[in-house]
Amino acid sequence: MTRKRASDISASDLGADDHEARxxxxxxAIAEPARSRMLCSLLDDHARTATELAVVAGxxxxTASAHLLRMKELGLLRLAAQGRHRYYALAGSEVARALEALLVVAMPSAPLPPFVPGTPPPLRLARSCYDHVAGELGVAWHDRLLALGWLGADAVDYRLTPTGKEALAALGVSPEHTRRRRLAYPCLDWSVRRPHLGGALGAALLELGLARGWLRRQPDSRALDVTAKGWRQLDALFGLRLESLDQPSAARLKATSG
Amino acid sequence: MTRKRASDISASDLGADDHEARxxxxxxAIAEPARSRMLCSLLDDHARTATELAVVAGxxxxTASAHLLRMKELGLLRLAAQGRHRYYALAGSEVARALEALLVVAMPSAPLPPFVPGTPPPLRLARSCYDHVAGELGVAWHDRLLALGWLGADAVDYRLTPTGKEALAALGVSPEHTRRRRLAYPCLDWSVRRPHLGGALGAALLELGLARGWLRRQPDSRALDVTAKGWRQLDALFGLRLESLDQPSAARLKATSG
DNA sequence: GGCACGCTTCGCCGGCGAACGAAACATGCC
DNA sequence: GGCATGTTTCGTTCGCCGGCGAAGCGTGCC
Known part of the structure; x- marks a missing residue:
């Protein structure tokens, strides 16, 4: 039989501009659980060593070495050798974009207030998405900014209202001064199927949270910890409370935070 | 060994909210050439029968039946039984989006004037991307607007020049009135790895084309038909000709000058 | 009803590729 | 130089999965 399988592709086929085969x-390359775990862990754009990734993949x-080589040659990963460590990272933002798009379809459609009795992964609570805050917290924050009237939503991108401009400036946040970049737009999240805040403003808020000690990055992860001080400030400044997060998860959160 | 493979997932695992595994x-489900061919052929949002897809997949x-069942159960495809035919189609726009995102990373960076002697699928010629025009036509149109000096490109987003503003207003297009949305920006296409025109202006042009009978939507598809009148008008108004499309880029540029 | 056709189920075969361990290679620290 | 550590290469084993053909439903047309 002459049918081609995914692995039959040899050098002689590379000339064929065959989108389906590619x-x-x-x-x-994404399909194997070990590799998908590696890729997911790299979604935060951190570079990780081969052994770290081996642990992540289990x-x-x-074995990990073989996987990494394969993904690198396919253009999914880029490699930076540093001393005797070799750091792997996602090759580019298109890769991250493709992974997130896949995650959107991969996550089951219904279970949106997932309401799974099981313990939620910390990633679901708060995490960074590129350079802004995603997860339950990200969604709630996004909603609060709209509810407070700081953001206007009459188009695809959000607009900063005078009120919002003033309020944010008081916090030392004036994202319009940054380079030409989309100011604020809804960024779809795979874990909670609702939008959070992307763009320069989203990035500025994450930075603010980190600088003021509201949020802390978990080492080598995209997960974010919300400190006790963080909860107080988020409540005082934005009216963001644990209870205002998605109910089922809010209950879970209460247990985990100080 | 207790490691999980892609296929080891049984009903008992479904409760585990394990994003990497999903x-x-x-x-x-996309990884097999036969399936990827089916999916690519469905990217136009046409529904196709199982046998048609078997032929497409080769x-x-x-075999095709098994593949289709699998993709349906994973939520990639939706099934519409009609008489003794069973029509399969992509389950939703997220699926299309994920496939397009994958295609972007899958297509090698260089070979962009694809120059395949084979006939280009109609999708490649002209299709809608969200609410604007993509495909060869979209790219060429985008290029013409820049070449005519109607659009300025000194930043991430495009700027409408006075000339362009006037010319478009004469056609009844004044997209600035729909403010609060990005006016115009380059939107990357998977089929032709070059940007076409996104944003309010792109949407306005598609609307214009449809309203004036230059373009016609194919039923149940993102593919667009260009009418004879459409070609005449596109040539007269924008200097856009049929010969200038689907050629190696050198020829494309030369043919469209003036 | 009966035949044709579309599609799916069943059973079998062959091969790709994922896993591991051991050994080779590279790098850095003492 | 030696040893420890990080990483890759090699060789082997094993099982999932894609392929087909034949047979089993179901639908529609004479």
Whole structure:
């Protein structure tokens, strides 16, 4: 039989501009659980060493090495050798974008207030998405800014209202001064199927939270911790409370935070 | 060994909200060449029968049936039974979006004037991307607007020049009135790796084309037909000709000057 | 009803590729 | 130089998955 399988592609085929075959190869590179774990862990744009990724994937070093090589050659990963460590990272933002798009379809459609009795992964509460805040907290924050009238939503992108401009300036946030970048727009989240705040403003808020000690990055993860002080300030400044987060998860949150 | 593979996931695992595993399963569903061919052929939002898809994939009917079942159960496809035919289609726009995102990373960076001697699928010629025009036509139109000096490109977003403003107003297009939305920006396309025109202006042009009978939507598809009148008008108003499309880029540029 | 057709189910085969361990290679620290 | 550590290469084993054909439903047309 002459049918091609994903792996049959040899050098002689590379000339064929065959989008479907290329698509299949890229998808296959993501398809293995070990590799998908690596890729997900790299979604935060941190670079990780081969052994770190082996642990993440739950496989031996040799196996991980093979996986990493494969993904690198497919253009999914880029490699930076540093001393005797070799750091792997996502090759570019298109890769991250593709992964997130896949995650959107991968997550089941219904279970949006997922209401799973199981413990939620910390990633769901608060995490960074590129350079802004996502997860339950990100969504709630986004909603509060709209509710407070700081953001206007009459188009695809958000607009900073005079009130919002003033209020944010008082916090030392004036994202319009940054370079030409979309100021604020709804960024769809895969974990909670609702938008959070992307763009320069979103980035400024994450930075603010980190600088003021409201949020703390968990080492080597996109997960964010909300400090006790953080909850107080978020409540005082934005009216953001634990209870105002998605109910089922709010209950879970209460237990985990100080 | 207790490691999980893509296929080991059983009903008992479904409760586990394990994004990486779900990601892997979805990716695996795309990963096989036969399936990726089916999916690509469905990117136009046409529904196709199982046998049609079997032909597209280049496999037997039974094999195709198994593939289709699998993708349907994963939520990639939706099924509409009609008489003795069973029509399969992409389950939703998120699926299309994920596929397009994957195609962007899958397509090699260089080979952009694809120059495949084979006939280009109609999707490649002209199709809608959200609410604006993509495909070869979209790219060419985008290029013409820049070449005519109607659009200025000194930043991420495009700026409407006075000339352009006037010319478009004469056509009844004044997209600035729909403010609060990005006016115009380059939107990357997977089929032709070059930007076409997104934003309010892109949407306005598509609307214009449809209203004036230059373009017609194919039923149940994102593909666009360009009418004879459409070609005449596009040539007269924008200097856009049929010959200038679907050629290696050198020829494309030369043909469209003036 | 009966035949044709579309599609799916079943059973089998062959091969890709994922996993591991051991050994080779590279780098850095003492 | 030696040793420890990080990473890759090699060789082997094993099982999932894609492929087909034949047979089993279901639908529609004479």
């Amino acid at each position: 698509l299949a190869r890229v998808a296959a 496989v031996g070093a040799s | 990601l892997a399963r979805v990716a695996a 496999v037997g009917a039974s």
